[in-house]
Amino acid sequence: MSEYSVVGKSVPRVDALDKVTGAAQYGADVHRPGMLYGKIVRSKHPHAYIRGIDTSEAEKLPGVRAIVTQADVKTGRSVFATDKVLYVGEPIAAVAATDPDIAEEAAELVKIDYEELPVVQDVLEAIKPSTPRLHNDDTKDGPARRVIKARLKKLSDDESQDHSAEIEELTAKFESLEDEVYYNISAETHTEAGDVEKGFAESDIVVEDTYVVPRVHQTYMEPHVSIAEADSSGKVTVWASTQGPFAIRSGVAGTLGIPLTQINVIPTTMGGGFGGRFGVALTHVPAVLLSQKTGRPVRVQMTREEEFVDGRPAPGCVIKLKTGATNDGRILARQALAFWDSGSVSGASIGSTIRVRGVYKIPNLKVDAYGVYTNKSGTTAYRAPGTPQVAYAGESQLDEIARKIGMDGVEFRLKNMREEGDQIPAGAKEPKVGYKETLKAVADAAGWWNREKGPNQGWGVAIGDWTNGCGPGGIYISVHEDGSVRIFHGSIDITGTDTAIAQIVAEVLTVPYEQVTITRGDTDSAPYATGSGGSVVTFTMGNTAKLAAEDTCQRILALAAERLNTSADNLELKDGKVSVLVQDPPRSISLGELAAYSLSTTGGPIVGKGSFARKPSTPALAAQIAKVEVDPETGNVRVLKMVSSQDVGFAINPMAVEGQIEGGTVQGYAWAMMEEMQYDEKGNVNPGFVDYRVPTSADLPTVQSVIVEVPAPNGPFGAKGVGEPPITPTLATMANAVVDAIGVRITELPIKPEKVIDALKQNGK
Amino acid sequence: MRNFEFFEPTTVEEASSLLAQYNGKARLLAGGTDLIIGMKARTEMPEYVISLENIPGLDGITYDEGSGLRVGAMTKMRALETDAIIRDRYTALAEGAAEVGSIQIRHLATLGGNIGHASPAADAAAALLVLDAQVQIGSADGQRTVPIDALFTGPGTTVLEPGEIITAFEFPPRPANSGSQYLKQKIREVMDLAFVGVASAVTLNDGAVENTRIGLAAVAPTPIRATEAEGIINRYHPVTKEILEQAAEAASAQSRPISDLRCSAEYRRQIVGVLTRRTVQTAINRAQS
CATH class of the missing domain: 3.30.365.10 (Aldehyde oxidase/xanthine dehydrogenase, molybdopterin binding domain)
Known part of the structure; x- marks a missing residue:
């Protein structure tokens, strides 16, 4: 019995009536008197020099009021491409016209003279010396070269004795590791705890695999939209559908050199964000530029296709992962080498690679992560940025080890989970979190302990951790x-x-x-x-x-x-x-x-x-169990049961929390089974909902949510953030269930039917 | 969307004259679920759009035990999917219609539009092939009939001459001891395009399977019949597991799929076999019950 009378109760949402009656005003509902319509002129090539931009034909079209290019950006901050484009869809100019159709027509009339360059879309290709290079960056060293380099520095700094022989030998080895000279690197991060080599040597079993996770889009229902109105005094008003109006204010101010208090951002109801709706580049800055130039309100609204070619989706990545354990199920070492596809700019969630440690007592850990430039749009956050990708690798590999040593997947995880006061690898001490409670809760609710399966059916379990921001x-x-x-x-x-x-x-x-x-x-x-x-x-x-x-x-x-x-x-x-x-x-x-x-x-x-201001947050855990059935002739995978538990600290509104758990689980399922932005040398080839599939309610049974409450000391009434954790385990949950059904692991997502058939064939079935 | 001139003729002859007059620059508007999307994406930029909405008699389902089924070109997919006679006797057509888009889309999309658009992956096309549909074509010059097998000439193209308009589809009567099924390989349970679509139809005569029709979608430049496989099913009695397997292999061999971003040609060929076996078996089961 709750001691509270309002919190902890599933009261109806304050915005429920507005949402269901359609009264809620989204960005696209904003109309201003005399409003013009903006359209972005976009690159048609994934990699090319721009030899000329000719706006003359477009300017002649009746109804066109203004065309802006980088020349209109007085601060010099990069808004539009000038001499080189790095992906299809990259903005080169923007047009404002009295009517959206005229703006579209005018955008097509802007003539761009391109000189095409070779294209690179695959991260493992992009790091090779022979690939085209997107930026004039230095090369970076791979993990083995870094180890030798550090050793060499130590030796040369030590003047107590002569190390010349070893230095010579190591230098030769360093130079021989040519494939560890990485090109097109946008960022790197390295973390180490203990000694992984020692850990692997002491392990009874070592499993090594490469996991590939595709780039996916947040697919919020409302595409990006902005209405900007600059008045004669220089005051700018922006109606924005955004996750962060104050970030939009400072972003527009910084990009265009407008004093902060000369910008007012009026937020509209937001049609979904999932991390993708913070930036100013997509619509806000072009709308303000066009409004400043015309003196009229301007709306810039992206189409769904524009969302796919020039949105900021979640990065795909390739993770080479190695884990060592004892036969009685103790994890001794884990090493990860991750290449994140950051697209044309840096910014992929490479920092999240450390989450490959999970919530386990791994005494020896080494993580090397690189962001890699490719000819795609940049990336940004998507629900627990970076974590679903690495949890997929980490939890898949644990599943492999559990299978190989013949240990139950839940028992194996419980055995290795950290408890309060334990050392977090490369981190602080563990606070009190309901890790074991959450995993046990999902196992109990799903009927894991006495699970049964028919032919071609399988069960999968996985967990994912996340800590809310502040x-x-x-x-x-x-x-x-x-x-x-x-x-x-x-x-x-x-x-x-x-x-x-x-x-x-x-x-x-x-x-x-x-x-x-x-x-x-x-x-x-x-x-x-x-x-x-x-x-x-x-x-x-x-x-x-x-x-x-x-x-x-x-x-x-x-x-x-x-x-x-x-x-x-x-x-x-x-x-x-x-x-x-x-x-x-x-x-x-x-x-x-x-x-x-x-x-x-x-x-x-x-x-x-x-x-x-701020207070320390407490980690949260999500744990899931799925039961699936595979059609061995078509490769289709049907989910029969999906149970999702989460330590939420305290559920202020249990029904809203369940909604978050269900939504995150479904998004994770989609990433595992169908979502994938596909690219070739012409750019993104599935920029729409026909070939970029998001699931409907017909694809999954009701997700059974299980709320676990281990209060967070600094949360209001003990609450933790609940939105992101539920997406973190699902990629692995699904992958592990499919393995249990067909006996083969698919290490490249999404698990499309054709991949299931190929895997079965390779396995001789 | 680019500007266009809009016509709402009230007779087939009037629509046909406009279509002929603006040949190459005009498009017919039926349900609009393909055309409008194409116009918004600027992959379709007709200067003239001719709506068929106001022409009486193009919409509707009629059935007669003697003459069979007639479906007007403007009949909505949702109507086909929910019609009792079609569900009972022309089951593959109801199932094909039910696979198009969402329920909302099916309240707009028409059979004439789906077929006239001539997509190799059209869900209703495979069903029409196996149910022996005759395509009624009207123009200012009169009427003609083309069997469905002879309608398609390639992706997006048909034998229709300038000014010709599909007005209706006629199907021969189907006896109670007949059965059919349409199955579609897809990733998403609903609202997905066919990776492969297969329809099969059979009639039983004294327990023997005859008049087998197998239609394949999305595995050739046009929807096609798997005639080799049909022959195998018709030739043997009873239709054993081995016969079904032989027919599946024959259908697979007769398909000419491509590899694209959805899946490989090899996978499509395999699925043709699987769905051929499954749909023929179901058609036989349905004919028996």
Whole structure:
């Protein structure tokens, strides 16, 4: 029985009515008087020099009001390609016209003179010396060369004795490792704990494999859109469907050299983000440039095809992974070498490669990760950025080891999981997290311990870990004469976060949830709020809301003390009214009465504020079990059961949490089984929903969600961020279930039917 | 979308005259589920669009035990999918129609559009092939009939002359001891395009399988009949597992698939065999029940 009356309850979402009636205003719903329509002129080649840009024909088209190129960017910050394009879809110019069809027509009339260059799309090709190079970068050393280089430095620094013989030998070896000279490297990261060579030597079993994960798109329902309006004073207003209005404000300001306070970002309801809706390059900056040039409002809205060619999807990667264990199931060492496909710019989630350690006690760990340039658009965050990819590799390999040593997959994981106080490889000490509770919960709920399977059926288990982010935020609360409570803030609702904020405030102020409403401000009016990504909002804004509500309580009690002629510590706020604790006869005053009274006192209206910076987060675990059936003749895989558990700390709204668990699981399933951005020398070849498949409700049975609550010390009411963890295990969950069904492991996602058939053939079935 | 002139004729003759007059620059609008998407993507930029919506008599399903089934070209996929007679006697057609897009799309998409678009992967085409459809073609000059086997000439092309419009499809009566099925290989359960589509239809005569028809979609430049496989099924009695396997191999061999971003030719060929075996078996089972 919960000690709380509003938090922990599945109340309806504050935005439910607006969403289901269509009243919610998305970016594309914004119309401004005299608005023009922008269209981006995009590269038709994946890699080419630009020898000329001729806008003259386009300018002559009736209805065209402006064309902007890099020459219009006074700061010199790169907005449009000038001398070289690096992917199909790269912006070269933008057109504004009185009508979207004219803008489209004009964009086609801009003549670009290209000189085509060789193209590279595969990361393992891109690192080779013979490939085209996208940028004039230095080469980087691979793991073995790095080890030798470090040793050489040590030897040459040591003047106590003569190392010339060893130096000569090592130098020769260093130079012979030619295939470890990597080209087109955008970034690198290296982590080491213990001694992996020693760990592998002590292992009874060592498994090594290469895992390939495709680039996938966030496929939010609403494509990127921006409406910009620059007035004659230079003030710029941007209507943006975004996860982070304050990031848009600073991004536009920085890119175009506009003073921060001369930009107001008005956020609209957001049609999905999943990490992909933070940047300013796609629509916001071009819209502002066009509006500045024309003096009229301009809308720039991407089509779905543009989303695929010039969105910022999740990076694909190739992970070479090696794990050593003992026959009794202790993991001794793990080594990863990852190549992340970062596209034309750096920025792939290479830092997440360290998550290949999972939540296990791996005494020896070595991780080398590289970002690699290819002729694709850049990448950005997608729900637990980088982690589904590495968890797929890590959890697949654990499954292999469990099979080889004949140990149950759940038991094997339980045996190796870290507990409170354990050393995290290359990290700090483990806090208290419900790792084992979460895995046991999913196993129990799925019927793992007495599982049965028919022909061509299989069971798979996998886990994934993630830690929510944290950032600054501010909230104001007002209490009105009717007792209603109004919250004012500037963070973007991301699938239920406003509801969680309202629940927290209602709980603290002891008022019914229905009495609490929310107003979202724009960047001119609202206090700063961190962006809605990284599972951050309920943690950060939830804490902020709690502080604001507590501040409001102080004000309420002070007022009530004045009104009831007693001291504040003799008062109690309960059920929406303040009562005197020790007094005869009992007296009380409702919040509405107090609010009315506040207008006539010298104190003024009841206003509370909360301002929150940062507090350490606690890791979370998601664990999943799937049961599948494979058609051995077509290769189709059907999910028969999917159970997904998660340590959420505390579920402020259990139904919303279940929604997150279901959504993340389905996105993970899609990545495992069908989603894949395909490229060839002409660029992205499946830029639409016909050949980029996202699942429908017909593809999966109901996902059974299991909520585990091990409170996070710094979370509001113990809550952790819940949005990202559920996608992390699913790629491996599905892969492991398919192995159990067909006896062969497919190490390259997605597991399309044809790959299943090929795997069966290779296995002689 | 590029600007265009829009016509809403009320007779086939009027529509045909417009189509002939603007030959090469005009497109017929039926359900619009292919055309409008193409126009938005600027892969289709007709200067003239001629709607068939206001022409009476193009929409509707009629059935007569003697003369068989008539389906107007403007009949919606959803109507085919839900029609009791089609589900019972022309099952492969109902199943083919049910595989097109989503329910919303099927309330717009028409059989005439699906066939006239002449996609090699058209879900209804394989069913029409095995149910012996006759294509009614109208123009300002009159009517003619073309058997479905002779309609397609290549991806997106048909034997239709300038100004000709598909007006209806006629199917011979199907006895109670007949059966058919359409199966489609896809990745997504619904709203996916056919990687391979196979329809089979049979009639039983004293327990012997005859009049076998096997239609293949997405494995050749046009939807095709697997005539070799049909012959094998018709030739042997009873149709054993081995006979089915032989027919499957023959259908596979007769298919001419390509490799593309969806899958390889080799995989498509294998699936032709699998779905041929499955659909023939189901058609026989349905004929028996």
